[in-house]
Amino acid sequence: MNPQPPVTRMRIAARTSSGEGGALADFPRLCNQLDAWRTRLAETGWTPWLILGLAVFLRFFLLGIKPPHFDEGINGWFVDQIMKNGFYKYDPTNYHGPLHFYVLLLSQTLFGRNVWALRLPVVLVSISCVWLALKFEPFVGRAVSRMAALAMAVSPGFVFYGRYSIHEVWLVLFSMLFILGLLGLWKAGTRDYLWCAGMGLAGMILTKETYIIHLGCAALAVPVLVASNRLHRLPDAQPAKQTWDYADLVLVIGVGAVAIVFFYSGTFFHWSGVKGLYQFYQAWFATGHEGHGHEKEAYNLIWKDHSWINYYWIALIARYEWPVLGGLTLCLFCQRFKNISLRYLAIYGVGTLIAYSIVNYKTPWCIISFIWPFLFMFGGAMLVIPLRYRLATYVVSAILLCVSLGSTIWLNYFRCTTDTEPYVYVQTYNDIYKLTRPLLELAKKDPQNYQLTGNMIRTSTYPLPWILGDFPHIGYYEHENLPATPDADFLLVQEDRIKDVEAKLRGTYYTEPLRIRAYQDTSKLYLNAKVFKDFFPDRLPDFRGKGPG
Amino acid sequence: MKWLSAGLVFVNLSTVCGLLLGMAGNGLNELSAVLALVSGGTFALAAYLGTSDSVTRHNVSNSPAGESFISPPLKRYGHVWFWAMAACFALFALRSFCWLLYIDGEQLKIQSPNNLGDLALHITYIKYFANGVSLWPANPIYVFSEHLRYPAGMDLFNALFSFIHVDLIRGLVWTGLLASIATFYAFFRWAGMFGIAGFLFNGGVAGFEFFNTLKFGDYQGGKTIAWKSIPLTMFVTQRGLLYAIPAGLLLLWSWRERFFRIGERNRRRAPLPFWVELALYASMPLFHFHTFLALSIVLVCLFSLELFNQLKLTLNLIRREGVAGLRSFITGITRWGELFGDTRIRKHVALLLVSSIVPATFFVWLVTDHFHARSVLEWHPGWVQNDDDFAAPFFQFWLMNLA
Numbered sequence: 001m002n003p004q005p006p007v008t009r010m011r012i013a014a015r016t017s018s019g020e021g022g023a024l025a026d027f028p029r030l031c032n033q034l035d036a037w038r039t040r041l042a043e044t045g046w047t048p049w050l051i052l053g054l055a056v057f058l059r060f061f062l063l064g065i066k067p068p069h070f071d072e073g074i075n076g077w078f079v080d081q082i083m084k085n086g087f088y089k090y091d092p093t094n095y096h097g098p099l100h101f102y103v104l105l106l107s108q109t110l111f112g113r114n115v116w117a118l119r120l121p122v123v124l125v126s127i128s129c130v131w132l133a134l135k136f137e138p139f140v141g142r143a144v145s146r147m148a149a150l151a152m153a154v155s156p157g158f159v160f161y162g163r164y165s166i167h168e169v170w171l172v173l174f175s176m177l178f179i180l181g182l183l184g185l186w187k188a189g190t191r192d193y194l195w196c197a198g199m200g201l202a203g204m205i206l207t208k209e210t211y212i213i214h215l216g217c218a219a220l221a222v223p224v225l226v227a228s229n230r231l232h233r234l235p236d237a238q239p240a241k242q243t244w245d246y247a248d249l250v251l252v253i254g255v256g257a258v259a260i261v262f263f264y265s266g267t268f269f270h271w272s273g274v275k276g277l278y279q280f281y282q283a284w285f286a287t288g289h290e291g292h293g294h295e296k297e298a299y300n301l302i303w304k305d306h307s308w309i310n311y312y313w314i315a316l317i318a319r320y321e322w323p324v325l326g327g328l329t330l331c332l333f334c335q336r337f338k339n340i341s342l343r344y345l346a347i348y349g350v351g352t353l354i355a356y357s358i359v360n361y362k363t364p365w366c367i368i369s370f371i372w373p374f375l376f377m378f379g380g381a382m383l384v385i386p387l388r389y390r391l392a393t394y395v396v397s398a399i400l401l402c403v404s405l406g407s408t409i410w411l412n413y414f415r416c417t418t419d420t421e422p423y424v425y426v427q428t429y430n431d432i433y434k435l436t437r438p439l440l441e442l443a444k445k446d447p448q449n450y451q452l453t454g455n456m457i458r459t460s461t462y463p464l465p466w467i468l469g470d471f472p473h474i475g476y477y478e479h480e481n482l483p484a485t486p487d488a489d490f491l492l493v494q495e496d497r498i499k500d501v502e503a504k505l506r507g508t509y510y511t512e513p514l515r516i517r518a519y520q521d522t523s524k525l526y527l528n529a530k531v532f533k534d535f536f537p538d539r540l541p542d543f544r545g546k547g548p549g
Numbered sequence: 550m551k552w553l554s555a556g557l558v559f560v561n562l563s564t565v566c567g568l569l570l571g572m573a574g575n576g577l578n579e580l581s582a583v584l585a586l587v588s589g590g591t592f593a594l595a596a597y598l599g600t601s602d603s604v605t606r607h608n609v610s611n612s613p614a615g616e617s618f619i620s621p622p623l624k625r626y627g628h629v630w631f632w633a634m635a636a637c638f639a640l641f642a643l644r645s646f647c648w649l650l651y652i653d654g655e656q657l658k659i660q661s662p663n664n665l666g667d668l669a670l671h672i673t674y675i676k677y678f679a680n681g682v683s684l685w686p687a688n689p690i691y692v693f694s695e696h697l698r699y700p701a702g703m704d705l706f707n708a709l710f711s712f713i714h715v716d717l718i719r720g721l722v723w724t725g726l727l728a729s730i731a732t733f734y735a736f737f738r739w740a741g742m743f744g745i746a747g748f749l750f751n752g753g754v755a756g757f758e759f760f761n762t763l764k765f766g767d768y769q770g771g772k773t774i775a776w777k778s779i780p781l782t783m784f785v786t787q788r789g790l791l792y793a794i795p796a797g798l799l800l801l802w803s804w805r806e807r808f809f810r811i812g813e814r815n816r817r818r819a820p821l822p823f824w825v826e827l828a829l830y831a832s833m834p835l836f837h838f839h840t841f842l843a844l845s846i847v848l849v850c851l852f853s854l855e856l857f858n859q860l861k862l863t864l865n866l867i868r869r870e871g872v873a874g875l876r877s878f879i880t881g882i883t884r885w886g887e888l889f890g891d892t893r894i895r896k897h898v899a900l901l902l903v904s905s906i907v908p909a910t911f912f913v914w915l916v917t918d919h920f921h922a923r924s925v926l927e928w929h930p931g932w933v934q935n936d937d938d939f940a941a942p943f944f945q946f947w948l949m950n951l952a
Contacts, residue, residue, distance in 0.1 A: 084653050086660075109647045109722055251626060267644075268765060451655075472654040 047146055048134050055130040055153035058408060059123045059162050064115045066416040067428040067436075070517060072165045073463020076118055079104045080469050087266030092209075092276035093283040096167045098263040099206035104165060113469060118165045125169045126162025132176045133375070139183045139341035140376055147379030147397065151323040152372065154405040157316075159412055160423050161365045167208045168365045172372055174203030175214045179348065179373075182218065183341045187236070191244035194252055202256035205277070206263055209284045210369065213359075217351035224347045225340070232335045234343065295360045310357050316367055316422055320407055322400045326381065327374030328353075336384045342376060349373030364425045419518040428463055431514045435490065435525055436467055438535045443470070452531065455483050457501055458494030458523050461516065487545070491526040498524050505545030510536050550738060550802070550820070553731055555597035557796045558825055563589025564706045565832050571684035571705075578681055582712030592828075599822035631737075634745045638733045641749060645785045646725030650718050662770065663777075667786040674701045675717065678708030685915050696918040702836035703788040728791035732784070735798035752778040754951050772938040776950035793837030796829050797844055804851065808894050823900075831905035834912035841909070842926075845902075852898045 041049075068076065082088050082105050088098045103121045111117035133149035140148075152158050162169055181197025184190065204211035229237050264273045299312035317325050327349075334346040352370035356362075378397070385393045417427050442449040454474040456464065461476060468474055475483050482500070487507045492514065509526035516523065529541040567585035571577040577585075648660035650668060659668050670690070677689045678701075688694035703724070710720045736744040753776040758768040769777050777783075784790050803821040811820070821829075830848075833841035867875055914920060933939045934946040941949065 083648070083651050086648065106643070106647065110719070110726075112716060112719060247626065251629070267640075470652065 048149070051134070051146065051149050051153050052127065052130060054150075055127050058153065058159045058412070059126055062413055063119055063123065063163060065413065066163075067430060067432055068115055068118065068463040068467060069164055069166070069428060070426045070460075070462050072115075072118060073428070073466040075101065075104060075165055076108075076113075076463065076466035077469070079108055080113075080466065083109075087269040088263075088273075089266060089270050090264055090273035090276045092280035096209065097205065097207045098266075098273075099203070100165075100167050100170055102263065113466075119163060122165050122169045123162060125173050126158060129158070129162075129169070129173050129176060129372070132173065132180065133372075135180060136183070136341070136376065139180075139187050140339060140345075140380065141383075143382065144342070144376060144379035148372075148375040151375045151378055151401060151404065154401060154408055155323070155375075156320040156404065156408045156411045157364075157368050157371070157423065159408045160416070161368050163412065164365065166365055168368055170207040171204060171210065171214075171369050174200045174207060175211075175369065176200070176372060178204060178214070179218065179345070183344065185242070186239050187341065189240035189242040189244070191248040194244045194248055198252035198256050202259050205260055209280045210366075212281075213355045214352060214369070217348055217355055221344055221348040221351055224351075225344050228335060228343060228347065229340075234340045235338060236340050294363050310362075312362050313353060313357055313367060313370075316364060317371065319422060320404075320411070321367075321371060322403050322407075323378040323397075324371045324374045326396075326400055327377030327379075330377045330381060330384060331374070333384050337380060339380070339383065342380045342383070345373040345376050349377070364423050426517055426519070428517050429515055432464065432467075432516060434512050434514050435464070435492065435527075438527065438532055439468070439471070439490065442531070452489040454490045454492075455486060455488045456492045457482065457486070457497055458492060460520065461492070464492075464516070489528045489531045493524050493526065495521040495523065502543070502545065505543070507545050508541045509543045509545075510539065511542040550602040550799070551597050551600045553734055553738075553795060553799055554600040554821060554825060555593040556727070556731060557792070557799060557829060558596035559589045559593035560703075560706055560792055561589075561796070561828055561832055561836075562592040563709060564702050564835065565828075567705055567709050568684060568835070571678075576681040576683045577678060577708065577712060579712045582709045585709055586713070596822070596825050599825065601818045601820055630742050634737075634742050634749070635733070637749055638729065638745060641780055642726055642729035642733075645781070646722050646729065649721055649725055649785070652718075661781065661785055662767075663782045664786045667788075671704050671788050672717065674699070674704035675707045675711060678705050679711035694918065695921070696915075698916065698918045698922045700789050700834060700836055700838050700916045702832070703792055705835075706792075724788075724791060725785070728795065731795035732791075732798075735795040735802070739798045739802050749780060751780075752776075754949065774949060775933045775936075775939040775946075787837070789837035790840075793833065793840035796833065796836070797840045800826060800829055800844060801847065804847070807897065808851065826901060827904050827908075830901060831908040832912055834909060834916055838913070838916065841913075848898050848902060851894050852902075855892060855895045 088101045107117045130153045137145040178200030181193045184193025301309040331346040337343045457477045459478045486504045493501045508529040512525045514525040566588040570581040688697045755768045755774045806820040
């Protein structure tokens with residue numbers, strides 16, 4: 001008998017299965033996903049989410065409350081240039097790494113040219129830093145990492161500068177990632193941490209030239225830690241067996257190198273930018289040494305002209321960052337930490353603080369780049385303070401955190417443009433709204449008003465060139481330059497040039513004093529009476545030009 | 550695939566609802582645009598819940614403990630090509646759509662020279678729809694036209710957002726970038742990394758000129774090369790493809806899963822619900838007519854495939870049992886199941902085609918000026934090898950335009 005052909009019409013019964021609907025072969029259903037999230041939440045608890053929620057709220061709430069900072073205006077202007085040229089032209093003598101500008105470009109392209117879009121990426125990065133602090137848990141312990149994350153979430157400095165579109169927040173993220181990678185390699189030795197270290201380093205290089213300080217301090221901290229270990233043995237000093245191999249290393253280096261070359265070369269359109277990777281040393285060492293107007297000599301100790309003993313950072317910490325001050329104080333007892341990660345963080349943190357104190361160029365936002373390790377010291381207080389003081393430790397920690405939160409609220413929502421606050425540095429005053437609000441309102445009402453003409457007859461007008469970037473007929477005249485016809489729909493004139501300009505004006509204007517920011521004279525704003533009359537219903541124009549002759 | 554299905558259904562049914570509301574109300578307005586978008590969103594949610602994706606999850610519980618186990622590098626970094634493709638696609642999408650249209654001083658600028666004419670036309674259509682013109686309108690740039698002869702579905706979709714005060718440039722950028730993500734994922738699921746690379750790197754041999762000059766440039770921009778990069782010259786410029794490529798791939802994926810991959814016991818859980826397939830296929834003429842034709846050809850082929858199998862079975866029967874066997878087969882109804890027992894492809898395809906006749910005909914009628922646009926299809930052997938700009942001897946032409 002020949003073999004029979006297979007019977008196609010007979011339905012073959014499915015084999016019995018314990019999984020309803022074939023559990024493994026199905027895409028996870030919504031209810032399964034919810035179950036997975038519920039389980040995960042039960043494992044981690046609500047605390048990390050509360051900390052992150054607080055960080056999100058404090059950073060997003062009233063994000064546009066303060067006008068764009070001078071540096072934000074410049075960053076925004078660079079983004080506009082990328083849009084026009086197609087790439088960022090890195091100039092090692094002038095400005096910082098390219099990554100921030102490309103991210104801002106994407107944000108501005110997606111959300112428009114406004115201060116929210118400009119600040120959004122940095123806000124997200126700042127929140128990521130809090131999340132990253134929680135990721136130190138395997139090395140410093142759950143309580144310590146959560147305390148550090150909470151302290152970071154409510155820190156006046158991390159919140160204030162986390163709401164500014166500047167490079168420092170990126171540097172915090174990448175330096176944290178780098179250090180997390182180093183600790184992970186020492187304690188766990190897995191390739192995930194190799195990626196953390198590699199990408200952290202690449203990110204730092206892509207962000208700001210001061211990465212060299214962090215890299216140097218991270219390296220120097222190792223022999224100091226070895227010496228510290230000789231003096232006082234750590235129980236967990238032995239490195240873990242490394243489970244990554246050369247293939248991992250090659251790939252990490254390859255990806256990092258490609259990212260660095262890609263961004264520094266202006267996405268392959270400006271190859272000479274890659275040279276900036278080594279050319280920046282000279283320029284930035286000079287800047288760091290000379291200070292360029294940002295020296296804080298009033299804080300020099302003992303010898304007023306020897307700035308390497310400068311307590312500017314300590315003063316700032318004492319003013320705003322009490323948990324950091326607590327952590328810094330605990331660094332004195334670094335030898336009592338039985339945890340190698342905490343001891344390393346203490347040494348690294350003090351090292352970077354010293355390095356930043358030596359550098360003459362001191363702008364307050366740099367503080368967040370190096371104070372974050374002290375937050376872990378603050379969190380580690382209960383590890384070094386004797387058990388009998390446990391309750392007192394909790395109470396003091398809670399008080400410090402509350403003070404920090406109060407200070408954050410006061411600084412960020414009530415005094416964010418008050419220049420007597422040391423953190424508020426070169427901040428644009430709300431005065432600029434006298435010009436920008438009516439102007440932008442007119443443009444919103446009728447886009448033809450983007451064609452209004454303006455003359456900015458003064459030096460250093462940032463952030464106005466970015467805010468008014470959509471107005472193509474604004475001229476910027478610095479030093480002795482003057483437009484051929486000074487009359488325009490609006491003018492902003494430097495104090496010492498008012499006389500010259502007024503002698504040439506023919507139009508009728510409402511005038512207002514306007515000060516862009518501190519360390520600058522008050523300008524005089526002229527708004528053309530015909531164009532802006534609706535904004536001044538009960539007022540007559542203040543100035544009628546007679547023109548020459 | 551659930552997200553892809555939901556996203557495409559949102560675009561599809563927002564546009565279709567917008568069209569119907571616009572036709573009923575003699576033009577769109579803010580209320581009808583909001584209604585259309587809300588309807589699209591509701592359908593998208595239904596599509597998300599109804600789509601079933603048979604991605605096999607790996608059973609990790611049986612794998613060796615992660616920390617101490619080191620797999621070989623090739624296995625460990627098998628997905629490196631995926632990320633390389635993703636990076637290349639991201640570069641293409643970001644460069645193409647972030648600079649799609651931008652303001653430089655007093656000028657509106659368009660990055661791609663291929664897009665100079667196309668984008669201007671699309672913006673005209675978007676503004677035209679957003680001005681509340683009665684649907685389906687006359688051609689805004691051709692005075693002698695009775696009706697707009699263009700599958701302007703994507704422009705109608707963007708016009709809906711203009712009604713809710715979404716900035717035009719932002720709308721174009723978001724649409725482009727989201728469509729790029731959808732296209733990337735759809736290619737990945739349809740043909741893996743090879744599919745993505747095939748789409749992205751199909752520029753042809755002209756691009757090898759780079760190794761001679763070591764300069765980034767458009768080596769196909771000249772009028773001597775007929776073959777252009779599909780992403781740069783079609784995906785970015787013909788806005789209908791932003792929707793049609795991922796939607797077409799989603800349908801192909803669904804048919805492949807439904808007819809060839811899903812086991813007997815899982816047939817009740819089809820990858821895409823029938824109404825999603827119907828909506829995507831039948832309304833395709835509104836977005837991209839050629840994709841509709843291509844999908845129709847695929848459906849006809851699928852239909853024929855079963856016929857061919859039955860013909861083969863009939864021949865086998867005759868060969869095995871002779872004419873007597875054939876006679877007994879014809880007279881014995883109980884044996885018909887041997888031939889006609891498994892006709893699920895034909896049934897499904899027939900149902901889809903029959904259900905699509907009315908809506909698809911309506912959309913074709915709409916975009917072809919009531920079937921007056923005869924130039925949609927034309928037999929053109931030899932492609933452009935005899936055109937003035939590209940004319941070349943046969944072998945030279947096809948070698949130069951090899952991709």
